[in-house]
Amino acid sequence: MKYSAIITDIEGTTSRISFVTEVLFPYARQHLPAFVRSQCQQPEVAQELAAVRQQLQQPDADIEQCISALLSWLDADQKITPLKSLQGMIWRAGYEQGHFTGHLYPDVVTQLQAWHAQGIKLYIYSSGSVAAQQLLFKYSDAGDLTPLLSGYFDTRIGAKRELASYAAILQQLQLPPNQVLFLSDVVAELDPARELGIATVQLIREQQAAGDHAIAHDFSQIEA
Template sequence: MIRVIVTDIEGTTSSISFVHEVLFPYAAEHMAAFVREHAGEAAVKSALEAVSAEAGLGPDDLDGQIDTLLGWIAEDRKATPLKALQGMIWAEGYRSGAYQGHVYDDAAEHLRRWHDRGLRLYVYSSGSEQAQRLLFGYSLDGDLTPLFSGYFDTRIGGKKETASYQAIVDALGMAPGEILFLSDIEAELIAAESAGLHTCWLVRDGELPETSRAVARDFADVERYLQTASR
């Protein structure tokens, strides 16, 4: 029986366009000023040191670090220090009211239902844990963070790596067969299945793929899969 649901964000609970057309441009626009203003703070300094190490820059090359970060944003690179800095910048945007987190109505509705039914809910996204909390905390559907028992980001591993899902299983202390992973990316589902998790493929737009795995248009379809899988 499925007791835990781990969900992706982009294309699953939230629209891809919100991330790419709102959050990414906001971070790009404010990155240089934010880094220059906060470079001496411990969390920012640590992230910048990681940028330098990954990009082969000097530890005090602020211009090089900023250029690298902007390049990573443009290519949608899943770099942990970039995600950490983006989360800090997005926090300012959410708190100032510049935008609110997009969550599909069907996702918000069923996340509440599943929580009330006793299912444990977690997030696993390439965005930092802070960014995840912000999106759900400042969502158009209100503060959804009380629904979640925890958050996983790339610190636990890449989302297309089986070892990441094995680490999540260990962290949750559950049998893999008690966990359902939701994502819109097939390679992530394959990695999760290799670790023994149930999966459901969210395909919100376009033609449905020909596949033997569970496919859902929305969270109402996921609910139907849950009912079948729990029999």
């Protein structure tokens, strides 16, 4: 076996970028104000609102100010942790109510199943919160795929274009870098991983500009 672990990005790698931009983001934007107003006393929501106030450096910001900030961050596609966490909570309701399912390319489903059967540990690393990642795979087009996955990483481990994030992931996996493969469509995410000695493959699915990493057009072309 070439690799002991494979880490994969979601947007543009396992899933259409448009699933996030055309389905998930609009759903979160539409439902965020009412969700925050109705759920602000719930501990998990209150905790994220406290983080919003901290981010704003406005400890006395009221609910409407928090909502305004969250919507502006959402519109600007800011990778801010409390926003991602609240989005995940809103999406959970959408998945559970059957408003949508998590898009995965068919080759991803087949290959994840094959790699899992070979004993390779599979991990997700995405800017979306761990909760949002788990929902996408639990309520995927192909059913619940979470039993195939060994763990998830989000912005809490660090930004995806920073070398320290991949060092922290290696520390958690307790594996040498040459036993780990990272899959993403974004060259700027693959570069710091490779700098640490992690193997990399760039997915070219939607006319992404190719860098100098190994490339694949779908998961069946990846030798693991």
